[in-house]
Amino acid sequence: MVLSRQRVILDCNRRVCEIFGTERERLIGQSFALLYPSADEFERIGVRINARMDAHSTYADDRIMRRVDGHRQGELFWCHVTGRALDPTQPLGPGIWTFEDLSAHRSVKTGLTAREREVAARLLEGLTSKEIGKALAISHRTVEIYRARLMRKYQAGTTAELVLKLTLG
Known part of the structure; x- marks a missing residue:
């Protein structure tokens, strides 16, 4: 505390x-x-x-x-x-x-950028790309680019798989 x-x-x-x-x-x-x-x-x-x-x-x-x-x-x-x-x-x-x-x-995962870390945190909250974009004051299309980068880095085929891999490490 x-x-x-x-x-x-x-x-x-x-x-x-x-x-x-x-x-x-x-x-x-x-x-x-x-x-x-x-x-x-x-x-x-x-x-x-x-x-x-x-x-x-x-x-x-x-x-x-x-x-x-x-x-x-x-x-x-x-x-x-x-x-x-x-x-x-x-x-x-x-x-x-x-x-x-x-x-x-x-x-x-090592090698994540600051923005990737922020997007990952919001994905774990269950937010959509539009909701993440609003929360981070960026375009939802930009969020989708970061989500795609995260999916490549974590070798995830879907957003659900990415969230699972983020959760499990």
């Missing part, structure tokens, strides 16, 4: 440190950007979180995160993230976040 304000970690528990392979002192005062595969993904997901929390005060998704230190430093892994704004008028103000490591059930 993490207590944050403006996407900066104010405090966290031991389990979060274990998940990200680091010490509490390393995380306190750091931006959540430290835990993302890229600055671009940190920014894009931040926009989505802000929009979602404006309407609901909560946010949850499965996404790819990055381990910080230790023997698995830099390793990408699937993570279920849930957050709640403590003040509904400040979506990114004080908040509580939980992280669940999904790597035991789902592995990350």
